[in-house]
Amino acid sequence: MTALTITGVTKSFGATRVLEGVDLRVPSGSLTAVLGPSGCGKTTLLRLIAGFDDPETGAIAIGDQTVFSPGHSIPPQRRRVGYVAQEGALFPHLTVAANITFGLPRSARRAGERVPELLDLVGLDRRLATRFPHELSGGQQQRVALARALAPEPSVVLLDEPFSSLDAGLREGTRRAVVQALREIAATAVLVTHDQAEALSLADQVAVMRQGRLVQLDAPATLYRYPCDTGVAGFVGESVLLPADLRSSEAECALGVLPLRESGNGAATWADARHGAVLIRPEQIRLHPSSDAAGIEARVAGVSFFGHDAAVRLDLLPTGPQITARVLGQDLPALGELVRLTVTGDVLAYPTDRMLGTPAVTS
Incomplete structure (x- = not known):
């Protein structure tokens, strides 16, 4: 060998x-x-x-x-x-x-x-x-x-x-x-x-x-x-990249206050950063009935059905960006339906020096 x-x-x-x-x-x-x-x-x-x-x-x-x-x-x-x-x-x-x-x-x-x-x-x-x-x-x-x-x-x-x-x-x-x-x-x-x-x-x-x-x-x-910057994060797999205010152990973004993942293997560190972006994978986003008290309100803008799963495009309300969630291919929401969104697990933060351009939603 x-x-x-x-x-x-x-x-x-x-x-x-x-x-x-x-x-x-x-x-x-x-x-x-x-x-x-x-x-x-x-x-x-x-x-x-x-x-x-x-x-x-x-x-x-x-x-x-x-x-x-x-x-x-x-x-x-x-x-x-x-x-x-x-x-x-x-x-x-x-x-x-x-x-x-x-x-x-x-x-x-x-x-x-x-x-x-x-x-x-x-x-x-x-x-x-x-x-x-x-x-x-x-x-x-x-x-x-x-x-x-x-x-x-x-x-x-x-x-x-x-x-x-x-x-x-x-x-x-x-x-x-x-x-x-x-x-x-x-x-x-x-x-x-x-x-x-x-x-x-x-x-x-x-x-x-x-x-x-x-x-x-x-x-x-x-x-x-642990993609090393937002360019790799947006290229490798589907991703949601949102502007965020960074703290020692959490980030505040359009999807709420989320726990930060410990950095590793060359991933971004945020100890001295106050602003940047967070990476959320679409499969981390959970959809709930609009009657639920918790979560961020959104409207279903489109559904791409793949059989085993589906990509759901969502407009955050009242004037937030459009993001994509990955869900199982059953009990899909209807076009225009109001839902609530939560994020499961931790997210990775990128200070400004690890961002390629303005943070945006990609999928």
Whole structure:
């Protein structure tokens, strides 16, 4: 097993700086998701690791081998990196077996001994070995692409948004199969994605990128509970961000006086702050009948029903902002209905230096 270490990496294309001082360590045998919006530098970082391009500064090491440093760059074919592209990029004129063995020495290609083993590993029927890519579903093609990347027994596996082109049903099954295959061989892997649910559900750690910088690296649960600033809070999962007056252990905002969460893992501290914002997750907001004495009054402005749950848009009264609550998909309120709102659990505070722009409601 092999760790991946990236130190101080920068990259520009012309006058545009795409990566700025990126530091990232992927522990051996783990899966790290690199999460961020389009254009933040995720795929560029993956290409630098693979050796398809070189950084301007910094270093990249795979295990104890430095594959890039200033004046030194090992070519892609010698880095022992497996790469799975967004569309799979299978050779249309080759069978599944030939695609899988393409990167192996010629003698191993002729023998084809690893094909059944690799098909088993990625959860595909061995009988598919003689088929061509156009005879496979999108999910099957992505599993073949993973099998091809694993065939040479790489030190690191890189996955560039490999599930984004699949429909919802195929995506979930393919995700599970791919991650299970990586776990079974204890592969060190980096998954690039803009899908927050994908990153949080699959990865051991999540690296959030914004405008070419890595702004937070944490375990999924820590990232969700302790986003480092309001930008990450609004990007990772649904959120309600409200202006607040901050005190030592509580915050006063449009939803009342709420207990503050103790800061941790780089989260904001509010000891010397008096004004800022609070993060409330929509699932923390509870709806009660308007006849209840407790809670903040609101009017239902809209309901988005998803079956198992629903997002309820609420206008705080008399002139408050609109927020979103996440509720179970039963006993839904009616459009225009008056309700009372309370918040369960504690909330995270952000002083002004951890706020990106004016605090606003996001969902």
